[in-house]
Amino acid sequence: MTALDFGIVFPGQGTKHELMEQALLLHRAHPLVQQLFATFGALEVDDLDLHDTAVSQPVTYVLGIAAVESKLGSEVRLPLVFGHSLGELTAAVCAGIIDVHSGFQLALKRGRLCRDRGVHTPGAMVAVAAAGLDEIEWVRRRALASTPGVLEIAGINSGRQAVLSGDAAVVAKAVELAEEECLRTELLPISGAFHSPRMIAVLPMWRRAVAAVEFRAGHSPFLSTIDARSHTDPEEVRELLIRALLMPVRWRETLQAAREFEFTALLDAGPGQTLVKLARRDPIVPIEALEDYRPAG
Template identity: 50%
Template sequence: MTAEQYGVAFPGQGVKAHTLLLALCAHVRHPLVARLLKTFSAAHPEALDLGDTAIVQPATFAAGIAAADAAFGPDHRPPVALGHSLGELTAAAYVGFLGADEGFELAVDRGRLCHDQGLRRPGAMVAIVGADAGELEWLRRGVIAEHGEILDVAGLNSARQTVLSGTPEAVAAAVRIAEEQCLRAEVLPIPGGFHSSLMMDAVPAWRRRLESTDFRPGATRFVSAIDARPHTDPGQVREQLARGLVLPVRWQEAVHTVRDLGVPGLVDAGPGTTLLKLGRRARTLEFTGLGALPEPVPPG
């Protein structure tokens, strides 16, 4: 399989700060990274607060686009693109539903909205590994019944990994119960209850911001991880981005959709290797990283 046959996948903001910093440093000369530094008055990537959602979201967007441009060239368009959470915005911009600069500005606004909403309605997120759907729902409903807090399914990453999102009290209870049941629970380095009903208050402002941006037909297919369907209509792409603040990421289903479209493999554009690891565990289709792409076939 040649590099041109791979679809491209972009991660969300759950990347470790050090990993994100390395990606920004590697692509510090890219226009989007330069714009990131200017936006936050930073002389170099090390000066950025990569624990702040308001900065992490546009930084993750810029790093993803920069890495894909470096690997494929700025004019490359893959057979399909998709993204996890914030990565949906990166994917939509990468394949031309909006410009990269417009996407970056949206990432800045999304980061600020999420940061402010996290202050108004604090939340947390946890990945539960080892529970099937029935076990996970039993755990979730038990927490809600006992504590009366919000705890929603935020991410369906694989058959054995589900992300829950809700109030800090609910997430702490979920961790305790999961460990009692010998399940692995990993609290994510994300300061907010994203993809849960805690985010609903931020949707109107986010929708207005999306509607003020010119979305246009993309150069290739876009698969949303919110409804796990391919989209070519710009309005539908915009709507998935709006709903994505609250609805869960159906990652496993989205990857199955890519496979059903006949795309033989996906490359994790990063930053980080979160999607690569998920893909290799699920084995739905071939996953690789940018550094392991096959050499392009010379013309002629």
């Protein structure tokens, strides 16, 4: 198994569809991509409905794995791996804690559960950028005061950006209030209140799915974005992946924790370069695009 001096990070759902389509075409011959197409009865990229989270989640998972294996091979030892939201599952596979095919089945299950929950209780997610997180909390509380429902901080990506998740009407109110404050907002292409209490209804089904999969000691350090700590106990990783459906993504804290590990850089496996862009706005540790990586020799 080859040892490398850089870590790998994996994005969650939310990559622009055109970037996902490009990545699917690039990795079309990869066995896992072929399995993905067969699973959804797709012959061409256009046959995949990337607007459907039941499709886009496993697509994101598959493309992350395909990118790493295409660039680095299927057996690499890394100094660190972690992921954002869905990317936490991909990272657990890359770390050797879950086998790649079990990871694919979990990505399919997670996508279906999230889709079904969004249909039953429509939700939305929005990224809000401000001078500080206190401004985002000010918007969140006022939105809840005027439009009762659920609105939670689903992730803290930097000292100036967080993602809000909740009922569609409350998210819409938060966007309105944020824009009144001249804050920048970006609605995510997601139709559910992920990483919020709205996901509690599907948690038992997700727990059963994760419990059915074998978890083992990995070969690479795994850093969780749920508690911003490294884990070697496979059962701890199992429980974290279960809780991740409701818990916020502590991305900024996890990047700070990553500085304790020895690596020359972190590489964003994609699809897209979401994590590269986040690192440019809040340069705690350098993150580069895996697609731009050129191995020595």
